Amino acid sequence: DYRQVAGEHTFVESGVAGRTYTADCYIMNTYNADHEKSGWSPKSQPVKTKPAVPGRPTAKAQGDGAVVSWPKATGAETYEIEYSDDTGAFGTDQSQTASTEGVTSIPFSDLAQARAWFFRVRAVNSTGPSGWSPLSAALLLGKPPTAPTVWSSAVNAVKGEKVTLYWKHNTADGSDQTAARLTYNPGTGDRVVTLGAEGEYTLDTSAFADGAQVLWNVQTVGVTGEYGPKSENRVVRVWEQPTVRIDVLPLIERYPFTITVDPESPTQRAVAIDLSVRAVAEHSVVAPDGTERAVAAGEEVYSRHFANPADPLGIALSAGDITLADGQGYEIIAACAMSSSLSCAATVRIDTQFEPLDFMVQGVIEEHGRYAAEVRPFAVELPAATEDGADEDAPDPGDGEGEEVAYAADIELSVYRHESDGSMTPLARKLxxxxxxxxxxxxxxxxxxxxxxxxxxxxxxxxxYDDVSDSVIPCNGIVIQWAGSNAASYYVGEEAADAPDTSGKVLELGKGIKVSYQAAKDGVLRPFIGRRHPASRYGTQLGTGCTLSFSFPRRDAATVALLRELEVLMDDCYVREPMGAGYWAMAEVKWDWSADSAVASGTIEVSQIDRVDECVVGS
Incomplete structure (x- = not known):
């Protein structure tokens, strides 16, 4: 460039951005007609202008970060990049900066996901920085979500019921769900529902067929606007509500009677049925052991579970299965669990009206060896009433034998032993x-x-029932038995007399007997502030036992042998005392003898245990 000035002069020249300038001059004599000129002065020091403003940068996602590039700016030696996810933060200390030298792109790996990022660039040289470029277009960093987690309020529903389908957006970049796409198919084709940020959908099953299998899945969207993969397919089965019918005679006059439970559904079957019978009103019944027991209103008198039952289920109840009182009402309840996992139930009422008793019970007790007893039970028919309403005299059945005895038909017998503590031990049933x-x-x-x-x-x-008693056993000492078979056995006809001895080892102690009883109750006394006396608390253990003192001839080899065997017995034994008590126990033997005496003596520490004799069942 060239300029002519008069005298001393300073001028400012804007120049072109990013270029280097020098200046020199000469002097011209304007008073001289020839306009004589001097030579050129030395060149000035170079002066560089600031670089040009870079063009608008371009930002692209790369992996979990981004790469920002821009056009090369004239005169640039380095570049400064300012970036933020908030356009209002540029030019403040809330933005972030980076720099690069000699290149027009820079990678970023520290950018947070699920945000929109903006960038601007300026060039820098030794003179200073250029102005800032325009902001880049927004760069949205993020990843599509992974498949959502899905579940439903029910997997088996009654037709017409509303089922809620749930899902959880599984973000891959920390962003929230912005949209969801639900696809379900009730067997008639896919149906697609587009939703927003909600995580559930209510499915109306009213229009679905009985037994319909509704397949459904969900896709969700995060900040990127790109749908992630579909969730796993879930299933909701839709069923008509099953029902069940109970068929039974409304008036029960005799056993056995049959209850039929019929689940009614064309698409479902019963996998389990619970059948119960409950009393309508409070009453009393006679238990199988002859004792009277109170039954509360609503109390269950029969209950049974049937797995994989027949369809329909028919069950015949005999007198041995259920005890119903005469003149009472009962409710039969059948609850069915169906193959669909749905359930149904029904209730019907029955009443009872039984014929009066027409038999009399008796029993005969006889001796069986030295230590056992025989019991012969029987029931005989009662005579019918005469025309004038009076009962005929019943013949005396005596010992229950003879041609004149008429045994009652359709009778089942049981035998119980009365124990000294008032309880009863069942010995035999269904005889x-x-x-x-x-x-x-x-x-x-x-x-x-x-x-x-x-x-x-x-x-x-x-x-x-009839309680019978007698004294037929001649033994009046202490009897301890072990290693025998079952306490009770039954025989037909004359077999009892020829029955083998099953009493096992029997130790009889009859001299110098003394019994000392003790009980260690599971109980404590607790003092309480404000009470004059302590309060008692009891557990379940009685800890009963006794000490049996005895003596016997020292040279009684049989007794000595049995005592030595009982000393080392690692099993239970059965103890009977002269006053009628009998029980299973653990025994510890202590005895001694002296050469100066013909009599040996000792004690047996007896601890009663929780064991009872087995009950035999007739064929």
């Missing part, structure tokens, strides 16, 4: 009533023997 059955009790009480003979009419369930 025929033909006068031929004999029960042998190897653990019969010493002193007096007492049994309860119970008869149940299989047609009506009515129960009657």
């Amino acid at each position: 025929p009533n033909d006068g031929t059955v004999t029960i042998v009790d190897q653990h019969a009480s010493l002193g007096a023997q007492s049994y309860r003979v119970v008869a149940q009419d299989k047609r009506t369930g009515r129960i009657d």
Whole structure:
């Protein structure tokens, strides 16, 4: 460039951005007609202008970060990049900066995901920085979400029920759900529902077919606007509500009676049925052992679970299965679990009206060896009333034998032993009533023997009993038994007399007997502030036992052998005392003898245990 000035002069020249300038001059004599000129002065020091403003940068995602590039700016030596996810932060200390030298792009790896980022650039040289470029277009960093987690309020629903479908947006970049796409197919084709940020959808099942299998899945969207993969397919089964019908006679007059449970559904089957019978009103019944028991209103008198039942399920209840009182009402309840996992239930009422008792129960006790007793139970028919309403005299059945004895038909017998503590031990049940059955009790009480003979009419369930007692066992000492078979056994006809001895090892101690009883109750006394006396608390253990003192001839080899065997017995034994007590126990033997005496003596520490004799069942 060239300029002419007069005298001394300073001028400012803007120049072109990014270029280097020098200046020199000469002097011209304007008074001289020839305009003589001097030579050129030395050149000035170079002066560089600021670089040009770079063009608008371009930002592209790369991996988890971004690459920002821009056009080269004239005169640039380095570049400064300012960036932020807030356009209002540029030019403040809230933005971030980076720099680069000699290149027109820069990678970023520290950018937070799920945000829109903006960038601007300026060039820098030794003179200073240029102005800032325009902001780049927004760069949205993020990833599509992974498949959502899905579940539903029910997997089996009654038709018409509303089922809620749920899902959880599984973000891959920290962004929230912005949209969702639900696809479900009730068997008639896909149906697509587009939703917003919600995480659930209510599915109306009213229009679906019985047994329909509704497949459904969900896709979600995060900040990127790109749908992630579909969730796994879930299933909702839709069913008509199943029902069940109970068929039974409304008036029960005799046993057995049949209850039929019929689940009604064309698409479902019963996988389990719970059948129960409950009393309508409070009443009392006679239990199988002859005792009377109160039944509360609503109390369950029968309950049974049937897995994989027949369809329909028919069950015949006999007097041995359920005890119903005469003149009472009962509710039969059937609850069905269906293959669909749905359930249904039904209730019907029945009433009872049984015939009166027409039999009499008796029993005969006889001796069986030295330590056992025989019990022969039977029930005989009662005479019918005469035309004038009076009862005929019943013939005395005596010992229950003879042609004149008429045994009652459809009767089932049971035998119980009365224990000294007032309880009863069942010895045999379901015995025929033909006068031929004999029960042998190897653990019969010493002193007096007492049994309860119970008869149940299989047609009506009515129960009657007779308590019989006698003293037929000659032994009046202490008897300890072990290593025997079952205490009770039954025989038919004359077999009892020829029955083998199953009493096992029997130790009889009859001299110098003394019994000392003790009980260690599971109880404590607790003092409380404000009470004058402590309060008692009891557990379940009684800890009963006794000390048996005895003596015997020192040279009684049989007794010595049994005592030595009992000393080392690692098993339970059965103890009977002369006052009638009998129980299973653990025994510890201590005895001694002296050469100066013909009599040996000792003690047996007896601790009663929780064990009872087994009950035999007739064929």
